[in-house]
Amino acid sequence: MHGEWYDSVMEARRYRFLQKHRLRTPAQYTAVYDARVREVRGPLIVFSLPNELGHPRLGLSVSRKVGVAVKRNRIRRLLREAFRHMQHDLPRGYDWVIVVRPHEPLMLAEYQKLMTGIVVKLHNAWKRRMPEQATPAASPAAPDTTG
Numbered sequence: 001m002h003g004e005w006y007d008s009v010m011e012a013r014r015y016r017f018l019q020k021h022r023l024r025t026p027a028q029y030t031a032v033y034d035a036r037v038r039e040v041r042g043p044l045i046v047f048s049l050p051n052e053l054g055h056p057r058l059g060l061s062v063s064r065k066v067g068v069a070v071k072r073n074r075i076r077r078l079l080r081e082a083f084r085h086m087q088h089d090l091p092r093g094y095d096w097v098i099v100v101r102p103h104e105p106l107m108l109a110e111y112q113k114l115m116t117g118i119v120v121k122l123h124n125a126w127k128r129r130m131p132e133q134a135t136p137a138a139s140p141a142a143p144d145t146t147g
Contacts, residue, residue, distance in 0.1 A: 022058060022059070023057050023058065023059030023095055023097065028057075028059065028095065029059050029061070031049060032049040032059065032095050033047055033097065035047065035049040037049070037122060037125055037126065037129070038122075039118045039121045039122050041114050041117055041118050042103070042114050043100060043102070043103035043106075044098055044101070044111075044114055044115070044118065045098070045100075046096055046099075046118045046119070046122060047096070048094050048095065048096055048097075048119075048123075048125075048126065049094065049095045050093055050094055050095075050126055050130075051094060052093065053093060054092055054093050056087055056090045056091070056092065056093070056094050057094075057095045058079075058096050058098070059096065059097040059098070060076050060079055060080070060097075060100070061097060061098070061100065062076055062100045063100075065102050066100055066101070066102050066103070071105065072100075074105050075100055075105050078106070078108055079100070079115075082108060082111040085112065086112060086115060086119075089116075090119055091119065091123045094123070098115075
């Protein structure tokens with residue numbers, strides 16, 4: 001129906017939130033927090049740490065201060081959905097931990113907009129922090145063999 005090219009592109013860009021895209025252990029969360037690179041925007045605090053995996057991973061922290069379970073779960077679902085839609089546009093190879101401050105749930109597009117701005121700032125912060133090393137999203141330069 002759409003053509004061979006469209007089907008191959010959509011096959012390569014699946015918008016799923018697999019287990020490999022999640023931070024699961026307390027040690028993984030602690031490593032991201034200990035890097036002490038964060039950005040605050042609206043009700044979200046996002047911590048980041050480069051990883052060697054070549055794909056982004058997400059961890060969420062939503063305390064009971066945010067509200068009752070229904071409200072916390074809705075916010076978690078919306079943030080996971082925003083990440084799922086944005087995962088191919090995010091810089092490769094970062095672990096992201098989102099800490100949610102108390103607020104009324106926003107629309108999905110608002111969470112995407114907040115996350116986009118935060119991710120850009122954090123990526124630039126890591127590029128400044130590691131100028132001599134290649135950041136996960138950057139590719140290393142090819143050696144000069146012209147002699």
